[in-house]
Every structure is written in structure tokens, then in C-alpha cells.
Amino acid sequence: MASDPDERDFIQSIERGFAVLLAFDEDRINPNLAELAAATGLSRPAVRRILLTLQRLGYVRNEGSRWSLTPRVLSIGQHYSASHAMIEIAQPHLLELSAKTGESASLAALDGRDAVYVARVPVRRIMSINVSIGTRIPAYATSMGRVLLAWAPDVLVDEVIAGGLPALTKHTITGVEAFRGVLRQVRSDGWSIVAEELEIGLLSVSAPVRDRSGEVVAALASSTSVGRSSVEAIRSDVVPLLLDAAARISADLGHKSSARREGFY
Numbered sequence: 001m002a003s004d005p006d007e008r009d010f011i012q013s014i015e016r017g018f019a020v021l022l023a024f025d026e027d028r029i030n031p032n033l034a035e036l037a038a039a040t041g042l043s044r045p046a047v048r049r050i051l052l053t054l055q056r057l058g059y060v061r062n063e064g065s066r067w068s069l070t071p072r073v074l075s076i077g078q079h080y081s082a083s084h085a086m087i088e089i090a091q092p093h094l095l096e097l098s099a100k101t102g103e104s105a106s107l108a109a110l111d112g113r114d115a116v117y118v119a120r121v122p123v124r125r126i127m128s129i130n131v132s133i134g135t136r137i138p139a140y141a142t143s144m145g146r147v148l149l150a151w152a153p154d155v156l157v158d159e160v161i162a163g164g165l166p167a168l169t170k171h172t173i174t175g176v177e178a179f180r181g182v183l184r185q186v187r188s189d190g191w192s193i194v195a196e197e198l199e200i201g202l203l204s205v206s207a208p209v210r211d212r213s214g215e216v217v218a219a220l221a222s223s224t225s226v227g228r229s230s231v232e233a234i235r236s237d238v239v240p241l242l243l244d245a246a247a248r249i250s251a252d253l254g255h256k257s258s259a260r261r262e263g264f265y
Contacts, residue, residue, distance in 0.1 A: 016040070016042060016046065016050060017050050017053070017054065019040045019042065020036060020040055020042070020047060020050045020051065020054070021054065021059065021060075021069075021073065023036050023039040023040050024060075024067075024068070024069050026130065029068065030063065030066040030067065030068050031066065031067060032065045032066055032067070033047055033048060033051070033065070033067075036051070036067070051067055057072075058070060058072045059072050059073050085253075086107075086118075086209070086211075086217065086218060086249075086253060087107070087118055087119045089249060089252045089253060090107050090119050090209070090218070090220070090249050091119060091121075093220075093245045093248055093249050093252075094106070094107060094119060094120070094121045094220075094245075095121055096245065097121075097220070097222060097241060097242065097245045098121040098123060098222075100241050101222050101224075101237075101238055101241060102123065103123055103222050103223060103224045103228075103229075103238075104120065104121060104122050104123045104124070104222070104223045104224075105120070105121045105220070105221070105222055105245075106119065106120045106121075106131075106144070106220070106221045106222075106223065107119040107120070107209070107218050107219070107220055107221075108144040108145075108148070108206075108218060108219050108221065109148070109217065109218050109219075110139060110145070110148040110149070110152065110156075111136070113138060113139055113140070113159070113160050113163050114136040114137060114138060114139055114145070115136070115137050115138075115139045115142055115144040115145040115148060115219065116134065116135070116136050117131060117132065117133055117134065117135045117136075117137075118133065118218065119133065120132070120133060137198060138168070138198070139160060140160055140161075140165050140173075140179065141165075141168050141172050141173075141194070141197045141198045142194055142197070142198050142204065142206075143192040143193060143194040143204040143205055143206035143219070143221055144192075144204070144206045144219035144221045145219075146182060146183060146186050146192040146194065146206070147186060147191070147192050147206040147207060147208050147216070147219040148208075148216065148218075148219050149183055150183045150184075150186040150187040150192070150208075150216075151187065151208060151215075151216035152216075157180075157183065161176055161179065161180075165179055168197065168198055168199070169196055169197060169198070169199065169200050171195065171196045171197050171200075172197040172198075173197065190207065190208070190243065191205060191206065191207045191239055191242065191243060192205065192206050192207075193205045193231055193234055193235065193239075195226070195231050196226065201225050201226050201227065202223065202225060202226075203223065203224050203225060203226055203229060203230075203231065203234060204221050204222065204223040204224075205221065205222055205223075205234050205235075205238055205239060205242055206219045206220060206221040206222075206242070207219070207220050207221075207239075207242045207243050207245075207246040208220075208246060208250075209246050209249050209250050209253070210250040210253070210255040211250075211253045211254065211255060212253060212254030212255055214255060217253075218249075220242060220245060220246045220249065221242075222234075222238050222241075222242055
């Protein structure tokens with residue numbers, strides 16, 4: 001019997017190469033062979049061959065028994081930015097939003113279960129992790145993720161729920177029906193505020209960015225801390241600024257807004 005066409009076209013060696021590259025993170029800045037093997041689930045000989053290939057291509061370097069990434073890996077993200085006009089279009093709006101709010105402004109896209117930062121104007125560090133372009137955060141517990149999921153296909157929402165909604169703080173919504181209800185509310189409101197569900201002390205608000213066809217292609221966010229603001233203040237002061245910025249980015253992408261509020265279509 002013929003194998004699945006998708007399986008025939010799948011190149012496992014590429015998957016393994018990316019697995020090794022992605023194993024380098026804040027906890028493994030200069031890992032050795034054993035640490036990379038443990039992180040990827042691959043054998044040491046397989047990891048060694050992949051590292052030697054990546055070294056020859058210029059993406060990693062060897063320092064005794066330790067390995068590290070080279071600046072060449074940044075070119076991968078640079079190619080993404082260069083090929084996505086949305087990022088260039090959004091950047092001045094992010095700067096303006098950050099200037100008006102005095103807080104960090106970010107743009108994120110959905111990738112599987114995660115929201116991934118694709119553009120950002122940082123003001124201060126308010127999360128325990130160092131957020132930069134390419135940082136991934138769980139979509140279900142973040143305002144950006146919920147905006148992206150609120151307009152995502154049902155099958156994708158089902159996949160996120162099937163993967164589990166573990167509590168990241170005591171405030172994280174983990175019930176399936178409650179989570180679906182939150183997404184319905186986000187779609188109705190046209191924006192999302194999340195308070196301390198990803199991290200204690202973190203407040204964020206997001207709104208959808210649409211392309212020419214009206215599809216939600218990104219989420220625009222403003223983030224702060226409970227020590228600097230409140231849900232009520234964000235709702236009254238930041239949401240109007242955020243919706244205006246998101247509408248202007250969408251217009252620059254060719255979206256023609258309806259007379260109805262953005263949240264209702």
C-alpha cells in the first residue's frame with residue numbers, strides 16, 4: 001500500500017537539524033553534546049553529525065566540549081522580516097503606541113500553540129524571561145494569543161485545548177468551557193485583556209491586525225505591570241489607543257474596515 005504523500009515528502013534530517021538549533025536557549029547557551037542529546041532525544045552520534053554540519057555551514061562553533069550559535073543564525077529571522085511587509089509597516093505604529101502609553105508595544109503571530117513575537121518596542125523588562133523577536137509564549141494564557149485564537153479556525157482552537165491548558169499562575173484560566181467563553185468574549189469585544197495569567201504581575205492588552213482580505217494575521221499588544229497600571233485603567237486609557245493603532249496598521253496592509261466594530265466580523 002502506498003505511503004502517505006505527506007510522509008514521503010517529509011525530510012527527517014531537516015527536522016533533526018532544526019531540533020538541535022532550537023535546543024540552544026537561555027538555559028543552554030553553551031551546551032555540550034550530552035546536553036543537546038538529552039534536550040532533543042537524539043543519539044549523541046546523530047547530534048555530533050548535525051553539529052559538524054551546522055559548523056561547516058557557519059551556524060554553530062565549537063569551543064572545546066561546548067557549542068554555541070554564531071551570528072549567522074540571525075540571518076534566518078532577518079529573511080523572515082525582510083519578506084514580511086507587515087513588520088516594516090507596523091514598526092512606526094509600534095513606536096507611536098509605545099510613546100503614547102509609555103509601555104512596551106509588540107506584534108505577534110500565531111505558530112501552533114504559541115504566539116511568537118515578530119516585532120517589538122521594549123520600554124522596560126516586565127517579564128521574567130528576556131523577550132525579543134522570536135520569543136514564544138503560550139497562546140492560551142496571553143492577550144496576544146487569545147486575540148489570534150479568537151479568529152482562528154475551530155480546528156486550531158481544538159488542538160490548543162487538546163494540548164492542555166495548564167495553570168501558569170493561580171489566575172490562569174484552565175477550564176475548557178471557560179476558555180472557549182473567553183475567546184467568544186474577545187471576538188465580541190474586539191480586544192483582549194489578560195491579567196497575571198502568564199506571570200504574576202504582568203498585564204497585557206491586545207487587538208487584532210487584519211490584512212487586505214480581512215483575515216487576522218497578527219495581534220498588537222501593549223504590556224505593563226500591576227504596579228504601574230490596572231485592568232480598569234487599561235480598559236479606559238489604553239484600549240482606545242490600541243484599537244486605533246491596530247486599525248491603522250490594518251489599513252496600511254490594505255484592509256478596508258466595516259462600519260461595524262472590528263470585533264463583530
